[in-house]
Amino acid sequence: MNLRALAAKAIFDVLEKGMSLSVALPEQQQHAVSSKDKALMAEICYGVMRQLPQLDKCISDCLTKPFKGKQRILHQLLLVGCYQLYFTRIPAHAAISETAEACRQLRFDGLVKVVNGVLRNIQRSEKPLNTDSDTLRYNTPAWFIKRLQQAYPKDWQQIIEQSHQRPPMWLRNNQLSQTRDSYLALLAEQQINAKAGNSPNAILLDSAKDVAALPGFMQGTASVQDGAAQWAATLLAPQNGELILDACAAPGGKTCHIIEQAPLAEVVAVDFDEKRLARVQQNLDRLNLKAQVIHGDAANIDAWWQGAKFDRILLDAPCSATGVIRRHPDIKWLRKNNDIAELAQLQRQIFDHCWQWLKPGGTLLYATCSILPEENRQQIEAFLARTPDAQLVPISQQMNEQDIGWQILPGQDNMDGFYYARLVKAQ
Ligand SMILES: C[S@@+](CC[C@H](N)C(=O)[O-])C[C@H]1O[C@@H](n2cnc3c(N)ncnc32)[C@H](O)[C@@H]1O
Numbered sequence: 001m002n003l004r005a006l007a008a009k010a011i012f013d014v015l016e017k018g019m020s021l022s023v024a025l026p027e028q029q030q031h032a033v034s035s036k037d038k039a040l041m042a043e044i045c046y047g048v049m050r051q052l053p054q055l056d057k058c059i060s061d062c063l064t065k066p067f068k069g070k071q072r073i074l075h076q077l078l079l080v081g082c083y084q085l086y087f088t089r090i091p092a093h094a095a096i097s098e099t100a101e102a103c104r105q106l107r108f109d110g111l112v113k114v115v116n117g118v119l120r121n122i123q124r125s126e127k128p129l130n131t132d133s134d135t136l137r138y139n140t141p142a143w144f145i146k147r148l149q150q151a152y153p154k155d156w157q158q159i160i161e162q163s164h165q166r167p168p169m170w171l172r173n174n175q176l177s178q179t180r181d182s183y184l185a186l187l188a189e190q191q192i193n194a195k196a197g198n199s200p201n202a203i204l205l206d207s208a209k210d211v212a213a214l215p216g217f218m219q220g221t222a223s224v225q226d227g228a229a230q231w232a233a234t235l236l237a238p239q240n241g242e243l244i245l246d247a248c249a250a251p252g253g254k255t256c257h258i259i260e261q262a263p264l265a266e267v268v269a270v271d272f273d274e275k276r277l278a279r280v281q282q283n284l285d286r287l288n289l290k291a292q293v294i295h296g297d298a299a300n301i302d303a304w305w306q307g308a309k310f311d312r313i314l315l316d317a318p319c320s321a322t323g324v325i326r327r328h329p330d331i332k333w334l335r336k337n338n339d340i341a342e343l344a345q346l347q348r349q350i351f352d353h354c355w356q357w358l359k360p361g362g363t364l365l366y367a368t369c370s371i372l373p374e375e376n377r378q379q380i381e382a383f384l385a386r387t388p389d390a391q392l393v394p395i396s397q398q399m400n401e402q403d404i405g406w407q408i409l410p411g412q413d414n415m416d417g418f419y420y421a422r423l424v425k426a427q
Pocket residue numbers: 229247248249250251252253254255270271272273276296297298299316317318319350
């Protein structure tokens with residue numbers, strides 16, 4: 001099947017079935033004939049997710065009636081065609097004829113003329129994409145624009161712009177293998193341009209690379225992890241000999257980082273999702289690290305843990321992921337306004353329960369990749385109000401001492417949007 005038909009199927013799975021693009025795309029890429037085709041599929045699918053409202057509008061303006069039922073996939077195919085015309089250098093005649101061929105391969109021979117005709121109209125009209133509403137101008141759902149305007153009256157436009165940028169690739173040097181400077185030297189030997197980030201083992205690459213091209217990657221010299229996520233283990237500050245809980249651990253990026261920092265700590269990595277949990281073990285294996293990996297509910301620790309209370313807990317809570325839209329643009333269309341209150345409730349439940357399992361004098365680091373105050377600052381304020389033995393310990397990177405936790409905005413120092421709050425339990 002040609003790559004446009006496969007791309008349309010992946011987009012269909014996201015928009016019509018609610019699958020995440022990071023699952024739907026690899027499933028379709030398996031059927032692509034070359035790595036070049038796979039790369040173009042990714043470019044098209046991610047691009048469509050970034051520009052969806054404008055592309056949708058452009059197509060619906062050209063159709064007398066929308067595709068429905070079994071024919072719906074042709075709407076996604078037109079998104080693929082339209083994206084190529086507006087946002088790629090693929091010659092228009094090739095983009096149109098290949099997309100029409102995809103229509104045939106999807107077994108809609110009778111509609112090839114329609115697909116062809118719509119794309120030719122779009123090409124001939126040379127009209128700029130419509131920007132008549134905020135949703136169209138910012139390619140962002142109205143509910144999310146509203147929440148950003150409320151939370152960030154000065155910065156909301158910049159946040160949206162940053163959320164549409166292509167994210168850089170960050171590495172985490174494995175300090176058990178070599179120093180960061182030594183790894184930077186190994187990268188330079190391979191003509192891979194990179195520089196040190198702000199946290200102790202962070203490395204920012206000038207351009208994305210296949211991990212197979214990175215020196216010693218399969219032997220565990222480094223991991224791929226955004227600069228913001230790398231602050232988790234540093235702020236948790238695990239010590240050798242301690243008992244540490246990573247309460248929402250999968251796929252395990254932060255678990256591995258904790259053990260790299262304190263190889264003699266006893267680390268328990270828990271997650272609710274068994275499939276994702278398998279990836280924690282794979283990451284530990286590649287890096288040759290050991291942890292207790294447990295399938296369990298962080299809001300019901302008694303059910304799977306009979307040991308002592310924990311010295312430190314990382315609670316990297318399930319969240320809206322609104323800080324990582326630049327990496328996962330499908331989040332804009334998968335999340336709904338009502339999800340935020342539900343997520344905040346789930347976070348509250350896990351938070352209260354984990355706190356009971358923290359030793360007096362212990363540290364809990366609360367983290368999300370969200371930029372919404374309901375999941376971050378407000379969550380911590382409410383927690384402090386109902387938890388007399390909790391004290392907030394300011395993080396030195398915060399803008400002001402009075403801030404409740406550290407909110408990193410997308411694009412800040414090239415990082416993803418992230419939030420951290422560090423709490424200590426009274427002795
Ligand atoms: C933000 S992700 C964690 C990312 C991970 N810490 C890392 O750095 O690779 C949140 C995780 O919470 C898990 N989760 C959600 N509800 C949970 C619960 N009640 N108990 C344990 N894990 C849960 C999800 O399956 C998901 O893997």
